[in-house]
Amino acid sequence: MTVTFRPEVSLAQSYQDSLRALDPGDQKRCSDSLSHFLRDPSHPGLRFGRLQGTSAHRLYKIRAADDIRIIIAKEGDVFVLLLAGSREDIYERARRARFVIDLDGETLRFVEPRVKPADEPSVNPTAAGRREFATNQSTVLNHWTDGELVEAGFDTVEIATIRSLTSFDAALDLFDADWDEETIDLIFELAEITPEEWRTLDLFGDRGELRLRRAIDEFGSLHGISRLFTPEEVVQIATRPIEDWMIFLHPDQRVATTSRYDGPARIRGSAGTGKTVVGLHWAAERARRSRDEGDDLPILFTTYVKTLPPVFANLYDRMPDSVPDAVEFVNVDKLASRICKEDGVRPSTIPPKISEAAKKAFSDVVRPGTPLDSDGISRSYLEKEVQNVIKGRGIQTIEEYYEIRRTGRGTRFDKARRRQAWAFMEVWDKVMAALGTVDFPDIVINAVEHAVRRSRATYRSAVIDEAQDLTLMGLQLVRALVNGPTGADRSDGLLIVGDGAQRIYPGAFTLRQAGVEVRGRTTVLRRNYRNTAQILGAAMAVAGREPVVDMDEDDYQRREEVGEVEREGLRPLLVDCRDDGSETQFIVDRINGIVASGVAGLGDIGIFVPFNATVRSIIKRLGENGITATTLDNYEGVTTPEVKVGTYFRAKGLEFKVVLLPKVKRGVIPREQRPNQDDDEYRDQRELALTQFFVAMTRARDHLVVSFGGDPSPAILGALDEFEVLDPDDL
Numbered sequence: 020m021t022v023t024f025r026p027e028v029s030l031a032q033s034y035q036d037s038l039r040a041l042d043p044g045d046q047k048r049c050s051d052s053l054s055h056f057l058r059d060p061s062h063p064g065l066r067f068g069r070l071q072g073t074s075a076h077r078l079y080k081i082r083a084a085d086d087i088r089i090i091i092a093k094e095g096d097v098f099v100l101l102l103a104g105s106r107e108d109i110y111e112r113a114r115r116a117r118f119v120i121d122l123d124g125e126t127l128r129f130v131e132p133r134v135k136p137a138d139e140p141s142v143n144p145t146a147a148g149r150r151e152f153a154t155n156q157s158t159v160l161n162h163w164t165d166g167e168l169v170e171a172g173f174d175t176v177e178i179a180t181i182r183s184l185t186s187f188d189a190a191l192d193l194f195d196a197d198w199d200e201e202t203i204d205l206i207f208e209l210a211e212i213t214p215e216e217w218r219t220l221d222l223f224g225d226r227g228e229l230r231l232r233r234a235i236d237e238f239g240s241l242h243g244i245s246r247l248f249t250p251e252e253v254v255q256i257a258t259r260p261i262e263d264w265m266i267f268l269h270p271d272q273r274v275a276t277t278s279r280y281d282g283p284a285r286i287r288g289s290a291g292t293g294k295t296v297v298g299l300h301w302a303a304e305r306a307r308r309s310r311d312e313g314d315d316l317p318i319l320f321t322t323y324v325k326t327l328p329p330v331f332a333n334l335y336d337r338m339p340d341s342v343p344d345a346v347e348f349v350n351v352d353k354l355a356s357r358i359c360k361e362d363g364v365r366p367s368t369i370p371p372k373i374s375e376a377a378k379k380a381f382s383d384v385v386r387p388g389t390p391l392d393s394d395g396i397s398r399s400y401l402e403k404e405v406q407n408v409i410k411g412r413g414i415q416t417i418e419e420y421y422e423i424r425r426t427g428r429g430t431r432f433d434k435a436r437r438r439q440a441w442a443f444m445e446v447w448d449k450v451m452a453a454l455g456t457v458d459f460p461d462i463v464i465n466a467v468e469h470a471v472r473r474s475r476a477t478y479r480s481a482v483i484d485e486a487q488d489l490t491l492m493g494l495q496l497v498r499a500l501v502n503g504p505t506g507a508d509r510s511d512g513l514l515i516v517g518d519g520a521q522r523i524y525p526g527a528f529t530l531r532q533a534g535v536e537v538r539g540r541t542t543v544l545r546r547n548y549r550n551t552a553q554i555l556g557a558a559m560a561v562a563g564r565e566p567v568v569d570m571d572e573d574d575y576q577r578r579e580e581v582g583e584v585e586r587e588g589l590r591p592l593l594v595d596c597r598d599d600g601s602e603t604q605f606i607v608d609r610i611n612g613i614v615a616s617g618v619a620g621l622g623d624i625g626i627f628v629p630f631n632a633t634v635r636s637i638i639k640r641l642g643e644n645g646i647t648a649t650t651l652d653n654y655e656g657v658t659t660p661e662v663k664v665g666t667y668f669r670a671k672g673l674e675f676k677v678v679l680l681p682k683v684k685r686g687v688i689p690r691e692q693r694p695n696q697d698d699d700e701y702r703d704q705r706e707l708a709l710t711q712f713f714v715a716m717t718r719a720r721d722h723l724v725v726s727f728g729g730d731p732s733p734a735i736l737g738a739l740d741e742f743e744v745l746d747p748d749d750l
Contacts, residue, residue, distance in 0.1 A: 029239065031101050031128075033243070041103065078116075079092075094230070095228030097228050099244065127242050127244055132191045159189075168209075171214075282536065285537040286301075290713075291548060319497065323489045332348040358500070380443050421437055429702055483514070483516060494535070520567045524707075553589060563576065565709050591742050596746070599728040606681055621646065621647060625662070667712065678724070685729065
């Protein structure tokens with residue numbers, strides 16, 4: 020078949036989903052064949068042509084390998100990629116499916132036969148020998164009268180059945196009701212046009228292409244259909260690893276990125292619901308608007324985690340419709356330091372001296388017999404009280420500290436204990452000054468003071484990702500840089516992205532405490548796109564009962580806001596390695612087995628542990644066994660052939676096909692309660708540890724392996740039914 024056109028290509032969510040299900044080798048073959056197709060559609064090796072065995076006139080196929088095919092919808096020079104997979108499987112799917120372009124109902128999607136509920140009304144035989152569905156309100160062919168349907172060739176029995184159809188999915192059920200394919204196709208054909216169009220000859224033969232272009236432009240994104248790309252753009256997308264694809268948005272997500280808000284807005288949702296993807300597209304959309312409106316201010320994309328901005332920047336650059344250099348990616352601490360330096364202040368933070376000063380202050384203030392000593396409050400807990408509550412909330416006086424609600428802190432602090440915590444802060448600050456350093460929260464407070472004095476806004480809009488781990492003053496810094504000297508929240512100025520159930524740092528605040536109102540401007544994402552049902556089920560079994568303090572002042576259990584999951588997979592593995600040495604060898608063997616099987620490459624594997632010392636140890640042992648690995652501190656979102664190893668903290672915001680979580684044993688997750696440690700402090704510590712473990716588990720897309728040497732963590736003992744429990748010999 021000779022093809023002489025220059026195609027424009029759109030990608031459907033169904034294509035992405037089906038491509039993800041293939042092994043890496045077949046994914047690459049699909050990408051390669053697509054690149055060949057765009058250069059030379061007539062190449063005989065591609066066997067491009069109409070899909071056989073179906074009357075669906077716009078479905079075509081491309082050969083990617085001996086047993087791998089790509090299914091495409093075609094109208095003129097416009098193509099929509101629909102499916103990729105084994106020939107037998109996707110041919111069977113495609114032959115009974117239809118690609119619908121319904122301008123009247125604003126529908127553009129690949130419709131497949133549905134799985135009918137058990138309580139679906141039965142189908143009744145008619146006098147004509149066919150079966151007729153129970154009558155419901157019709158949503159198909161409503162723009163055609165009964166008389167016009169008779170004119171098009173339907174009889175009265177068929178029209179009665181058509182009027183009962185509630186969706187295009189239901190129309191495909193007619194195959195099971197003894198309707199012939201030609202009649203069913205006529206339903207789909209008429210649904211796409213008006214009676215006037217049906218009566219009018221398509222003189223130029225371009226009506227279908229124009230209809231498809233218009234549908235993609237006007238409402239394609241609402242159905243997971245991307246905009247049209249040139250061949251060059253498609254090659255750029257298709258040749259990238261599947262992990263880098265962040266093009267597609269669910270309709271709920273798309274609305275959140277394109278809506279205009281008259282003040283701050285919020286995106287919330289549980290793990291895997293695509294919050295960061297929405298944030299990136301929101302930033303890209305604001306960058307495009309700023310360019311079109313002639314606004315020279317950049318867009319800010321910030322987060323608390325210092326390793327994430329380079330990852331997000333690379334993901335943004337991969338989006339074909341992003342505006343180059345229009346979005347600045349920087350973590351909050353680095354942003355604060357830069358704001359201070361731009362105003363001539365160069366604060367110095369020296370972590371060893373910060374720690375030395377805290378140790379001295381603790382020994383001076385928390386003396387035997389004092390309230391905090393009697394409670395067993397640790398120095399670490401008191402440091403976080405100062406950093407995240409007192410300085411994190413920008414509290415200026417002890418009287419103000421006496422009155423505030425310490426959101427996210429379960430330990431009881433009465434007036435005497437708050438007085439002692441305040442004294443600890445004062446001594447700590449004094450010793451730091453003598454040692455020539457300040458702490459990071461001090462820089463943020465200083466930066467806010469400089470930002471509010473600026474004569475104009477620094478950014479047009481800003482996205483705060485992982486906002487649940489930011490301090491209140493970090494939020495106020497971003498607001499000041501966006502709002503400018505008036506201080507009033509700008510329209511479309513701020514998007515707050517976060518999930519209280521994934522807060523991995525101590526302390527918290529509510530948006531009301533920050534003076535930020537998002538009522539009527541909050542989007543809740545409810546579909547999990549990352550995890551399989553089995554992975555998410557295991558994570559919820561481990562940590563789903565833990566309490567959550569959200570930024571909206573809602574208190575709930577984590578399991579109460581779990582995202583809807585459509586993907587099924589294998590149960591996570593829980594492996595008893597007996598001792599630490601055997602566990603390390605198990606990790607080596609498991610990685611080699613995963614790579615050899617083609618399930619994933621080295622770059623698709625993440626190993627996450629609680630402590631930095633363990634990170635270094637694992638990388639060393641992997642290297643000794645010929646497996647290349649790098650820390651998450653060095654990972655910038657660019658695919659590399661190395662296993663990624665990092666702490667639970669550094670894994671935040673990332674995802675991998677395969678995740679291994681070693682060292683999940685008693686005394687590690689969570690740590691044991693220290694002698695004389697305050698019970699409330701330990702409860703806070705335990706809850707944070709389980710949240711961190713939950714976050715690590717939900718980084719896994721397809722496969723999760725949890726292991727331990729020695730006694731297992733108590734956290735997983737109550738979730739054994741959600742795991743495949745093995746020892747290394749079983750593998």
